[in-house]
Amino acid sequence: MRMELAFNEEWKSDFLKHIEDDGPWTNWELFKLAIEAERHTTIPSFTGLQAPAHLPHLTPHPYQLEAARRVVEDMNGKAILADEVGLGKTIEAGLIIKEYMIRGLVKKVLILVPASLVSQWAMELNQKFYIPAVVQRKSYVWDQCDVVVSSIDTAKREPHRSIVYEQDYDMVIIDEAHRLKNSRTKNYEFVQHLQKKFCLLLTATPVQNRLEEVFNLVSLLKPGHLGSYEHFEKDYKGKEKSIEDEERLRTLIQKVMVRNRRQDTEMDWPERIVKTVPIHLSDEEESLYRAVESLKQHPVATRSQFSIITLLREICSSREAAYMTLKKMLEKETIEDNTESIILELMKKIETIPSNSKAEKALEIIQSIDGKVIIFTEYRATQLYLQWFLQQHGISSVPFRGGFKRSKKDWMKELFKNHAKVLIATEAGGEGINLQFCQHIINYDLPWNPMRIEQRIGRIHRLGQEGDVHIYNFATKNTVEEHILSLLYEKIQLFESVIGQLDEILTRLGMRDIEKHISDILLHSESEGEIRIKMDNIKELINYHKEESDATRKYS
Amino acid sequence: MQQENIHNYLRSYFLANDCPIIQEKQGVLSVQLTVDLDKELMNRPFYWHYLEKTGGTPNPMSLTLITNQDEDEIKGEFVHFGAPRLHQIFSSTKKLASFIRLYENIQSTSQQHSPLHPWLCLNVKVSYRCDRKKDRLLSLGLHLVSGTVVDDFHDKLNEKNLTPKIPDYTFTISPIIKPASGIARLEKVVEMVIGKEDHSWSEEAKKRWAADQILLDQFYEDNVDAESYAVEKEALRKQYEPVITAEVINGGIFYLSP
Secondary structure: OOEEEOOHHHHHHHHHHHHHHHOOOOOOHHHHHHHHHHHHHOOOOOOOOOOHHHHOOOOHHHHHHHHHHHHHHOOOOOOEEOOOOOHHHHHHHHHHHHHHHOOOOOOEEEEOHHHHHHHHHHHHHHHHHHEEEEEEOOOHHHOOOOEEEHHHHHHHOOOOOHHHHHOOOOEEOOOHHHHHHHOOOHHHHHHHHHOOEEEEEOOOOOOOOOOHHHHHHHHHHHOOOOEEEHHHHHHHOOOOOOOOOOHHHHHHHHEEEEOOOOOHHHOOOOOOOEEEEEEEEOOHHHHHHHHHHHHHHHHHHHHOOOHHHHHHHHHHHHHHHHHHHHHHHHHHHOOOHHHHHHHHHHHHHOOOOOOOHHHHHHHHHHHOOOOOOEEEEEEEEHHHHHHHHHOOOOOOEEEOOOOOOHHHHHHHHHHHHHOOOOOEEHHHOOOOOOOOOOEEEEEEOOOOOHHHHHHHHHOOOOOOOOOEEEEEEEEEEHOOOOHHHHHHHOOOOOOOOOOHHHHHHHHHHOOOOHHHHHHHHHOOOOOOOHHHHHHHHHHHHHHHHHHHHHHHHOOO | HHHHHHHHHHHHHHHHOOOOEEEEEEEEEEEEOOOOHHHHOOOOOOHHHHHHHHEEEEEEEEEEEEEOOOOOOOOOOOOOOOOOHEEEEEEEHHOOHHHHEEEEEEOOOOOOEEEEEEEEEEEEEEEEOOEEEEEEEEEEEEEEEOOEEEEOOHHHHHOOEEEEOOOOEEEEEEOOHHHHHHHHHHHHHHHHHHHHOOOOOHHHHHHHHHHHHHHHHHHOOOOOOOHHHHHHHHHHHHOOOOOEEEEEEEEEEEOOOO
């Protein structure tokens, strides 16, 4: 234990000077007030939370307070905050920063968030927590301001990078931290080299696909907690895992992770009202779809350049999306004559398609709804088409993409809130915007990874949402989409049930790469019947584990 | 700190700094700032710089602070325990109230002059820090003649009637212990007080530190030369190393009746 008990030199010499000069002296009232102020700001105990007393305007939920307490007392200030989307991880993070600041343990904080969330974070910390967070706009901000919010892409680039490395951060916070799952990326390396006394990683989807990703996240936070990379690889990967191994790993992860689920929060959440909207392809669309499908047996299909599954999914979305993919194939230099003629044939078919059945359905729904609507699509070509299509029918919409600059994202959000009826977002734009003023989501095409669906819904089904949330899932009849919807979204009741649970189950089953799994089934099955049987198998497996996990939850 | 306490605190602060109160009602306080307090609180150095350069008439601002949350007719700043304004005023208080000298106001007559004994008072904040933190306030008085040390000195002073001018018919006894060595003695006292405390918290912190250090070493196994290893290791020290510090909040010389 280090003791630095010599009193502050400056005070001592000033005091002696005052004695020598015979003043000036303060008055008794002020002297007493100084002691009173000190008594109020003295921290009486190592444990407990001081922050709530400083935040009279904020009423955190009990689970948020408990999360903050656990991070400070049980996790020594290093944690993955992995609440489900929309439960207010920002509030938990704010409470924790505030607690450490009040205790004088944290002064300099670096907050790295997606570009679209930078201003929102700064605003929330200032308004809700009275934490003077500053958005990094000029390079002097790094060393002159104590609490800085920036995007990781800015921070990791020179000239910022060097300045950031020179700072001595007491706390580093990273939002949407699942983006750091790959240890070979520049972003990962950048964060790894930051000095961090305390660290919070925020993510709603901590175990998206592979165990390795959890390992990478935890190793950023607390290197060695899950062992070295080599050991981890040997212990958990490749071989058949024993129950004890699994349990050991789970216990270890729980030591650094807070994960609240909606069902555990004992709160009344707005309902999720889920509706499946079947779409019937027009004859022309159907004919294009079957033409591509029939290529499964064709020799071109075996070559990697021709992705049948991708094309099938695109056809279900829009002819524009499929067209773009075909065009790209054509532009490849190595293309064979044989393939080229197939592609040209398909393109001709596309040109004969007069309209888009899905878009028409979307229009119908949008027109029947009073409030605002978000449409999610996987494809940019579809996004552009929809914007044009809605425009033709007098409906104003704004686009939203992950690639937009921060200011543009803020602007688009404002436009949507105040002027437009529809926001059309692509996948990458799904994260990092909070749109709780909107109550309707159209899943124009469905991602195959259930976690991504949860990210989408989480944009509106979150704290602050007052009405019920309506989700419309579009599924084109007799296509890959129908299989996906029926498997993931109806039979395992993804939309009603809790995503975290499914995530755990997939991990346990070793089916973390579920997209690839499904894609294999669809591609290599001889008949519809075979597809159905294989999909049913997955369903049974998942449901079996789900019941099991429900049972354990009940008794734990 | 209750809203009412905050109101009273603010009131006392402004009065102690000679700011006239313009208006006061339940949970509302309007004060006219003095030039000094405007400079202290309002953060407008350019205005004051400009005024000094041009020699204009200073026009300090007035400030309305509201502690009653239901008040919505009067415009002003809402002040609560977490408000930056309150903490600014707290630290301003400490800055303005660092040093004091007072005499006990005792009744004496010309026939019987009374002696007043010199005491050194130090109010000290001791902080215990590792990855967690707590504080303890000590108020120590040292009799500058006998060397006697008294704790909870501030509370004892609070019971007395004190005045900045030496009262009539009293005389002060000269200190034998000089203020500088008085401070040194009280430093020793603080050390002794802390030495007697239970320090299991620091042992616990060291255990947490060691545990994390072991994990870190395992993680870097054959790669302890890596730059990130050094960075992480240092971060662990900063996070866990138990440290106790002492800081003087304020203090002064008090002449008291024996």
